[in-house]
Amino acid sequence: MRHIISLLVENEAGALSRISGLFSARGYNIESLTVATTEDHTLSRMTIITTGSDRIIEQITKQLNKLVDVVKLQDFTEGNFIEREMMFVKVKADGESQRAEVKRLSDIFRARIIDVTDTTFCIELTGAGDKLDAYIKAMHENNIVEVVRSGSMGIMRGEKALTL
Amino acid sequence: MELSGSEIIIQFLKDEGVKHLFGYPGGAVLHIYDALQKQDDVEHILVRHEQGATHAADGYARATGKPGVCLVTSGPGATNAITGIATAYMDSIPLVVLTGQVPSHAIGSDAFQEVDAVGVSRPCVKHNFLVKDLNKLAETLKKAFYVATTGRPGPVVVDIPKDITAPHIKIPYQYPEKIELRSYNPNFKGHPRQIKRAVELILNAKRPMIYTGGGIILDNASEELRNFVRKLGYPITQTLMGLGAFPGTDPHFIGMLGMHGTYEANMAMHECDVLICIGARFDDRITGVTSKFCPYAQVIHIDIDPASISKTINADIPIVGGAKQVLVELIKQLDQTELKVDKKALDAWWKTIKSWQSQNSFAYEQKKGLIQPQAAIEELYKVTNGDAYITSDVGQHQMYAAQFYHFDEPRRWINSGGLGTMGFGLPAAMGVKLAFPDKDVACVTGEGSIQMCIQELSTCLQYDLPVKIINLNNRYLGMVRQWQEFFYEKRYSHVYMDSLPDFVKLAEAYGHVGILVENPDDLHDAMVEAFKLKDRTVFLDIITDQEANVYPMISAGKAHNEMDISPLQQKVQASLKAKGELV
Ligand SMILES: Cc1cc2nc3c(=O)[nH]c(=O)nc-3n(C[C@H](O)[C@H](O)[C@H](O)COP(=O)(O)OP(=O)(O)OC[C@H]3O[C@@H](n4cnc5c(N)ncnc54)[C@H](O)[C@@H]3O)c2cc1C
Ligand SMILES: Cc1ncc(C[n+]2csc(CCOP(=O)(O)OP(=O)(O)O)c2C)c(N)n1
């Protein structure tokens, strides 16, 4: 099953490699990993998307917790949470009809065109992973020049929070 | 007090109570060595190879319970130390390894003798640090010792760039008495409700089994374990890493379990209905195939590391906590509860176990004119009154030592279980002898293993560390040969030790005593002689039966009740069965 695990990690050099190293050394899957500092610059917030049986997920969270740099961890999957990912897509936009078609599709997906040239559009889109997948699918494959995805990040709904 | 980085390191070690430092110098640690030379509170032991330094520090740590400390240079110094660091990691041994690093400004430039020590060691340390700021040096060292020695112990590497240790840059120093890491809380206490549930299950058992491991020794919980077992009267088995925590000669102890454990311990594991595991980690050497493991048992698992629990075997009652603390609580609750041990069921259970014991699964055949390796260990046991510190290397000799030396005290049996590192034995023995100069210290080894760190014989002479080397010389990489005999139809591929050195002459060349023993009749006298020479390192080269095998054995894919027993045992078992004396 797919799990979304959120972590607070010491903002130290090497912390990221400890975490990615753990996943590769123990053969755990890693679908995406995002990381950036928080309002407290001594801490980084990380979101990891992984898949595995219940037993493996249990080991993953235990092994992550064991890392000295990991301050706090939560597996969001059981609870009520919001997951979002951001994507940039550069598409060919040559000629009136193609430009109109891309624009129409982007409106449907509430995507924003953030850069325009004579021949290309650059589009920004935020949403759950499957929405981004759907956009890419809807956009004709031949039109896509480049796709950049951030990987997912998550936050708990309501008053619950992953803080110190 | 204003000190340089190098002086801070030395002063810190003194303040931390470190007496011995195992190391090897080089460019990146020259400043530190200069500071070392100017004092004599911390004794430096110059090994002959950095692997030796880590194993010696490891042996010291296992025997004393205090952290072992090493100092090595950058690049090759650090990489040579890796095997020893990984060895300590797998067995949860507290080590602090200081590695020199190229100067901060040169890091990342492929400088001379530069290796990313933090990166290279990362998968086999509990934690590691790169010191980037002289002002954080003392605090980082304190963190290293704190992390290494608390919770589930383990090795910690501190990588120190050369500029941090420069003699002319001095800063105020104060020993950091206490340290806290917000991201690291090693103090787990067993949950009282879980402990209560465990007590109920323990007392409801009809066929109980206690299975303990290295965690008891790491937590110095032997006394509590003894009380617990004797209070219940239940049978106990211990892993290779747990031997000695509960006395090997106590009748409650039914031998080691696992691949080369006793028949009775493995049968009891298979048949038990409640398994009480304390400080052991269900390693694959003891579970065999997990699907056939303890099919009738409810499992209570007590461990300080949550990740050990339900990793390979599901725990019905998990208890995260230190072995000592949980045992104290268990004993307290056992004293208070109304429930009683089911005496009748227990008697029947012991009767079954005794019938398994009656076939003596370690029995071996004597062959005329040939020294059996088991006999050599039995002799060692007798001559040292079972009171020596025994280190070992890895192979058949290691298993014989575990089977035939009955350890009655913890920290006496010192071997590499998790990583199985050949070359561990001799340097580890040096570390033990340094800690306990008045005790007998013997290294049980094989002609293969001893050659992996034999250079340390030179260290033994320099620092007057008279250890006894018991070389069970079967002219084979015996453990590998055994597998090739059993599973590859005797196709012995590269396991024959040809062109062996003359170990007696070699020992003499290093300034020690060498004794060759070829005849079973000479074994006793040679052993006595070796231990009589109190202040000499003695190399006993014992020529043993080449084809001897370690029995019993659980092969891959087999369950505990499907052990392979020796040809001699097969006869014994048949006759016991014929008489109806074996259940
Ligand atoms: C050639 C060879 C053959 C082998 N054959 C066998 C065999 O037949 N039988 C056998 O048993 N082993 C055998 N081994 C050893 C085996 O590989 C493992 O090293 C060993 O079984 C592990 O022992 P353990 O479970 O006690 O764990 P250890 O590695 O000693 O781990 C200790 C456990 O205790 C926990 N712990 C640590 N501190 C505490 C504390 N304060 N409180 C509570 N818990 C704590 C740790 O988290 C860990 O789970 C063999 C090794 C070799 C090289
Ligand atoms: C460093 C290392 N390399 C290889 C092995 C694999 N190995 C395990 S036992 C063994 C043979 C050991 O031979 P010896 O020391 O002569 O002991 P014996 O089994 O003959 O008693 C080998 C090669 C190992 N454990 N460690």
Ligand SMILES: [Mg+2]
């Ligand atoms: Mg051999």
